[in-house]
Amino acid sequence: MPKDMITTEKDLPRTRAPLLRKPEATDGAAIWDLVRACKPLDENSMYANLIQADHFRDTCVLAELDDEVVGWISGHMIPQQDAFFVWQVAVGEQARGLGLGKKMLKELISRDVARDACELKTTITKDNDASWGLFRSFARDIGGDLDDEPHFTRDEHFDGAHATEHMVTIALPTRAGTLRRAA
Template sequence: MPKDAEEPRTRMPRLRKPVARDGAEIWELVRRCKPLDENSMYCNLVQAEHFRDTCVLAEDPDTGALLGWISGHLIPGTGALFVWQVAVSPEGRGQGLGCRMLAELVSRPECGSAQEMCTTITRDNQASWALFRRFARDIGGTLSEAPHFERDAHFDGRHATEHLVTISLPAESSAKRAA
């Protein structure tokens, strides 16, 4: 076996904003990352084009393969950045890529007005709970949570309750991002 095939990846994934042509590959990545809800390919294409400033792609610097994806948007009139999905491919896991993509997202000038980050997580999605708790700890933010979209009231009993997770973003980070 060639020597370089035995060595672990040493180059960090490249983080960038998506473009519309990434839509199909994003859709395939999300499909591989159970238990994430699959959106339509068209949804991912629109996210990549219309919300590119609040989405992040991580790609292998050598092959260009997608290793991670975050979709999000600024909630109008609230000062909140909503993270819709975080997907990390099996090949990208165990490297802190989720936290790195979240940090990239909140560091963008386009997200400078955000005072908090919100997401929703089902109670059984332990990987997402761990990611957002770690991110809150890493940035010195406070994490709170409460049931939000409920199984019976919102999903007609067909989906587990989604808990709204809110992380305060430190003021100094907001000032730095807005500058």
Template sequence: MTSDPSNTTAIRLRKPTKEDGFRLHQLVAECPPLDPNSMYCNLLQCSHFADTGVAAEKDGDLVGFISGYIPPAKPDTLFVWQVAVHEKGRGEGLAKRMLKAIVDRDACGDVTHLETTITADNEASWALFRSFARDMGAELEYHEFFEKDAHFGGQHDSEFLLRIGPFHP
């Protein structure tokens, strides 16, 4: 069965604004197993880090969001903090489109690498970043970065640092 294009609404990607902070807080809550941040943190992600974030809207709803930043000690690297895609935005390659939209921005003109952290069991994130690396013609390497016991007090699974690059948007 083919889908009826008249029943689909395009997803619009745009730079976040501080008005998205509350909606981002709600989106993350609706996307387990994502770790929630404080609403204030979400407001900062949508304002201070807007140049390295992306909001995805469909029918006026926030259906996707990526927060990221360029670490001061690594001006060639975009660190992706969190990727959230609501079920209303799934199945359309939205997460990878959002990643590419960020690295294509002027703010990422000097970015040649992308980093993020992922738990070992987060298959969707591993697939996303492996696919992104392939599309960018870049290498992907990883190692344990935040250890369950040493860094999370045994309360959270270890996180692996993925580094993708070099690439040229």
């Protein structure tokens, strides 16, 4: 067989969808590695990712493809609010273009822990085009309105060391559970 006709496994089209699941504490290091590889995300300590995976597992989602962590969203319900806050979204290079970010967001807001959420909130710097694209697309898909305003400002909150973070708010359908039935 001619050398240029040899097909390797990496040349074959990907047919399996990533597995979405709640993280375990043992996923902390892999999550940390993924976040570090997904610039421009702010890196937390490995310990912070371990705590998220352990203490906040119900409000976080991990995506695996061939037993490799390829996606991660950390989040939580905001205390005293009917709002689900998304802290970080990370999709590894090998899983980009699969719509994985939106799938993970839909998974999270369909969980019982988010049943009282009327809004999804996140913060995004103005120059993070990938995040803006993801959340605008997510809002369109669920029929929610997206608003934003400066929230954590460069000078007031970050002492000039970080760009202003805009609070993005997406109105969720009547109840997050609506997405569970529609999905």
